[in-house]
Amino acid sequence: DAGITQSPRHKVTETGTPVTLRCHQTENHRYMYWYRQDPGHGLRLIHYSYGVKDTDKGEVSDGYSVSRSKTEDFLLTLESATSSQTSVYFCAISGGIGTEAFFGQGTRLTVV
Amino acid sequence: GENVEQHPSTLSVQEGDSAVIKCTYSDSASNYFPWYKQELGKRPQLIIDIRSNVGEKKDQRIAVTLNKTAKHFSLHITETQPEDSAVYFCAARDNFGNEKLTFGTGTRLTIIP
Numbered sequence: 001d002a003g004i005t006q007s008p009r010h011k012v013t014e015t016g017t018p019v020t021l022r023c024h025q026t027e028n029h030r031y032m033y034w035y036r037q038d039p040g041h042g043l044r045l046i047h048y049s050y051g052v053k054d055t056d057k058g059e060v061s062d063g064y065s066v067s068r069s070k071t072e073d074f075l076l077t078l079e080s081a082t083s084s085q086t087s088v089y090f091c092a093i094s095g096g097i098g099t100e101a102f103f104g105q106g107t108r109l110t111v112v
Numbered sequence: 113g114e115n116v117e118q119h120p121s122t123l124s125v126q127e128g129d130s131a132v133i134k135c136t137y138s139d140s141a142s143n144y145f146p147w148y149k150q151e152l153g154k155r156p157q158l159i160i161d162i163r164s165n166v167g168e169k170k171d172q173r174i175a176v177t178l179n180k181t182a183k184h185f186s187l188h189i190t191e192t193q194p195e196d197s198a199v200y201f202c203a204a205r206d207n208f209g210n211e212k213l214t215f216g217t218g219t220r221l222t223i224i225p
Contacts, residue, residue: 031211042118042201042217043156050210058212059113090155094211098144098163101213103155 003027006091006104013111019078021107023091025071031094032074033101034058034066036087043090049074081111114139116204118216126224131192133219135202136184142204145185147176150199150218159200160187189221197223 003026013019023032034046035058045058047066055066063085065077078085088108094101115138125131137145146161162169162176162185169176173192178185189196202216 033213035215040121040217043203043215045212045214048210048212054210056210056212059214092213094213097207097209097211098205100146100158100161103157105155 004091004093004102004104006089006107008107009105010108011110013081013109015082015111016080019081019109021076021089021091021109023074023076023093023104025074025093027093027095027102028071029093029095030071031096031101032068033092033094034064034074034076035090035092036060036085037090037106038087046076046089078109081109083111085109086111114142114204114206114212114214116202116214116216118202118219120219121217122220122222124222124224125192127192127194129192131187131189131196131221133187133200133202133221134184135186135204135216136182137204137214138183139204139206140180140183141206143207144205145176145178146203146205147187148201148203148215150201152198156201192223194223194225197221 033048035043044060049055049068091104092101118135143164148156150156175188205213
């Protein structure tokens with residue numbers, strides 16, 4: 001398996017609190033992605049990065065921000081968590097144009 | 113932006129029969145089309161992919177076809193087995209340098225013994 005680790009794996013948080021999810025890779029891959037997975041919606045892109053400090057929005061970016069200050073880490077922040085952000089979050093990495101994207105184990109986030 | 117549609121959302125086939133899942137994409141600039149399999153409680157994993165300069169690719173019981181003119185691509189699984197039961201996702205990736213990867217909504221495939 002590609003060297004990609006998500007933390008935490010599970011989290012329960014209260015509405016209105018900030019939450020940060022971390023994706024860490026040891027592959028030195030350029031591209032990193034954050035997706036959320038919900039029943040009936042598949043994998044929806046939240047934000048992605050094509051280099052250090054180079055990020056862009058995906059289709060469901062509202063309420064989320066990201067940062068990538070170094071190649072190996074891509075952080076996803078929910079500034080003020082809402083119940084609609086209860087989901088499974090997957091990070092993915094990819095090394096180059098037209099190459100395979102590898103997924104992390106996922107983080108199950110519950111907002112109560 | 114890119115929009116990927118996937119059909120059907122659920123599919124049941126008898127063991128040994130073939131299964132076909134279809135996807136369409138909207139951005140003609142997309143040039144890489146992977147397929148992922150996700151078993152229950154696990155992460156998605158790549159099973160096959162195709163690039164825009166290729167019309168068909170096979171890997172044992174799995175094949176993918178691409179029609180660039182019509183902007184659709186399909187996954188074909190032959191001689192299905194119980195372990196093929198999973199959720200399958202298609203995706204499209206652009207070639208603008210930022211490699212945005214957009215997924216379809218998934219197909220839950222059930223193989224009936």
